[in-house]
Amino acid sequence: MKNSLKEIATGFNSLVTGMRITLGQFFKPSVTVQYPHESLKMPEKFRGHIELVRDPETGKAVCYACKLCERACPSDCITVEGAKLDGAKKKSVTNYILDFTKCSLCGSCVEACRDGAIRYSHEYNLASTNKEDYIMDLFKRLENEGLEAERVGQASSPAGSPGVPPGAVHSSEARPKTCAAESPKAEPPPTPNSQLPGSAK
Amino acid sequence: MIQSIWHFILSLWPEPLRLVLFVAGIMAFVGGNAAYLVWVERKGAARFQRRPGPTEVGWAGLLQPIADAAKLLSKQLIVPAGADSTLFRMAPLLMMSPVLMSLAVIPWGQSLAARNINVGLLMIFAFGSVNVMAVMLGGWSSRNKYAIISAARVVSQNVAYEIPMLLVVITMIMVTGTMNLNEIVVQQAGGFWHWNFFRVWVNPLMPVTFLIFYICMLAETNRAPFDMAEAESELVAGVYTEYAGMGFGVFFMAEYANILLGCALATVLFLGGWQSPIGVFSGVFWFLVKMYLLIFSVVWIRWTFPRTQFYGLLNLSWKILIPASLFTLILTSAMMKLFR
Numbered sequence: 001m002k003n004s005l006k007e008i009a010t011g012f013n014s015l016v017t018g019m020r021i022t023l024g025q026f027f028k029p030s031v032t033v034q035y036p037h038e039s040l041k042m043p044e045k046f047r048g049h050i051e052l053v054r055d056p057e058t059g060k061a062v063c064y065a066c067k068l069c070e071r072a073c074p075s076d077c078i079t080v081e082g083a084k085l086d087g088a089k090k091k092s093v094t095n096y097i098l099d100f101t102k103c104s105l106c107g108s109c110v111e112a113c114r115d116g117a118i119r120y121s122h123e124y125n126l127a128s129t130n131k132e133d134y135i136m137d138l139f140k141r142l143e144n145e146g147l148e149a150e151r152v153g154q155a156s157s158p159a160g161s162p163g164v165p166p167g168a169v170h171s172s173e174a175r176p177k178t179c180a181a182e183s184p185k186a187e188p189p190p191t192p193n194s195q196l197p198g199s200a201k
Numbered sequence: 202m203i204q205s206i207w208h209f210i211l212s213l214w215p216e217p218l219r220l221v222l223f224v225a226g227i228m229a230f231v232g233g234n235a236a237y238l239v240w241v242e243r244k245g246a247a248r249f250q251r252r253p254g255p256t257e258v259g260w261a262g263l264l265q266p267i268a269d270a271a272k273l274l275s276k277q278l279i280v281p282a283g284a285d286s287t288l289f290r291m292a293p294l295l296m297m298s299p300v301l302m303s304l305a306v307i308p309w310g311q312s313l314a315a316r317n318i319n320v321g322l323l324m325i326f327a328f329g330s331v332n333v334m335a336v337m338l339g340g341w342s343s344r345n346k347y348a349i350i351s352a353a354r355v356v357s358q359n360v361a362y363e364i365p366m367l368l369v370v371i372t373m374i375m376v377t378g379t380m381n382l383n384e385i386v387v388q389q390a391g392g393f394w395h396w397n398f399f400r401v402w403v404n405p406l407m408p409v410t411f412l413i414f415y416i417c418m419l420a421e422t423n424r425a426p427f428d429m430a431e432a433e434s435e436l437v438a439g440v441y442t443e444y445a446g447m448g449f450g451v452f453f454m455a456e457y458a459n460i461l462l463g464c465a466l467a468t469v470l471f472l473g474g475w476q477s478p479i480g481v482f483s484g485v486f487w488f489l490v491k492m493y494l495l496i497f498s499v500v501w502i503r504w505t506f507p508r509t510q511f512y513g514l515l516n517l518s519w520k521i522l523i524p525a526s527l528f529t530l531i532l533t534s535a536m537m538k539l540f541r
Binding site: 008015018019021022023025026028029030031032034 | 245247248249250251252253256501502504505506521
């Protein structure tokens with residue numbers, strides 16, 4: 001009798017405690033992010049598809065088409081083309097295609113890149129019903145981004161771009177804010193002494 | 202001018218008009234409440250879980266019930282092959298109509314009740330027991346194993362909880378000396394310490410009595426944590442498994458109408474009905490405030506506690522609630538014999 005009364009008392013007490021806790025939660029602010037209307041900022045180390053890194057000084061891609069990333073890619077989803085422009089010392093990238101349908105985000109390309117010319121983007125809204133949308137032209141993407149950044153009036157907050165490998169520090173600084181979403185790829189950077197990039201190939 | 206015409210009609214035809222007004226009023230009230238209690242439930246659930254809840258249809262999701270109703274109305278009522286189609290179609294109505302009947306005797310305000318009859322309390326419990334049958338018929342006639350298991354559970358649950366509830370009600374009838382609900386409210390006039398809930402000099406266990414009534418009301422309306430009728434994680438949707446469209450919709454509305462009735466009854470019996478807690482400005486307003494606070498607590502409980510096990514449910518009734526309610530009954534009668 002005594003025990004069962006005690007059990008009822010403790011049970012009732014625990015019920016009241018539970019109700020107090022839920023009522024406490026009731027008055028706290030909601031933690032939901034209403035996704036299509038608002039979205040979370042991706043953490044710095046987020047590994048999206050790769051994207052080309054812009055050189056802050058020239059405004060062009062750091063990549064000089066050494067094709068190390070192309071070779072590093074285990075599923076053969078990167079295609080790089082480069083050409084030596086008039087008056088330039090190095091080659092520069094002219095076409096950079098990522099076939100994201102085959103990419104498994106292993107990051108070998110980013111590792112292989114010697115000058116940090118590619119990095120992980122923060123893009124994750126990639127749903128599409130069209131397969132062609134996943135054949136990404138990263139070079140064009142970089143150029144469009146540059147145009148956009150100019151339009152926004154150089155939204156210059158070069159805050160150390162996340163996901164950029166150490167070697168790429170200088171190039172990452174110039175990156176416009178808007179380029180949060182680019183594809184991860186590895187480009188072969190030139191050696192510090194800047195030999196002819198073409199020779200790497 | 203309009204008022205004199207109104208009075209003329211009223212004097213000419215008092216009874217039928219009263220009837221029409223009651224039917225229209227109660228139907229509108231129950232329909233509106235059922236729709237918007239769903240909204241309250243969803244918003245409440247969301248807040249307890251720190252979500253925003255419905256936001257898309259209308260401001261703060263206020264048009265959501267209308268969207269839901271439109272969806273349910275546009276669906277076909279499918280009668281499964283081999284089901285008893287008459288009973289199957291009848292069950293939702295059997296669930297809904299007793300509630301509408303019972304609401305006739307609830308005194309919303311001093312003179313606002315469809316019928317002020319002397320055995321109002323008895324009538325509510327007489328009609329209340331039809332609910333069980335409706336749920337059982339719904340489960341049995343749909344010829345579905347989950348529905349039948351659920352129907353069997355509901356019967357044993359409701360039988361178990363009707364006993365302590367009626368014992369509590371007998372206690373209240375002894376305390377008040379009447380079954381007329383309006384009379385019960387009138388007796389509680391003049392400040393909250395006159396409410397039956399606080400009348401500890403009549404029975405020191407009055408709050409416990411209220412608690413027993415409240416728990417039984419949750420169980421009788423098949424609300425969580427006693428939602429054995431639906432038990433969606435065990436029995437698909439229990440009794441409602443085979444119901445589609447408005448068949449399900451009416452069951453759903455009846456659930457909320459039952460909660461409304463239960464909370465209204467608890468307000469009348471224990472919380473002084475339309476009496477003001479400070480003794481002045483009594484009116485319908487107070488009734489609604491108390492009733493909706495009780496309804497909020499029902500939602501609160503649902504989103505706090507998980508469903509009880511079936512044995513726990515029956516043990517709670519037979520081992521705790523029935524002895525406790527019997528004890529309060531005996532205590533009340535002893536107190537009345539000794540001190541009155």
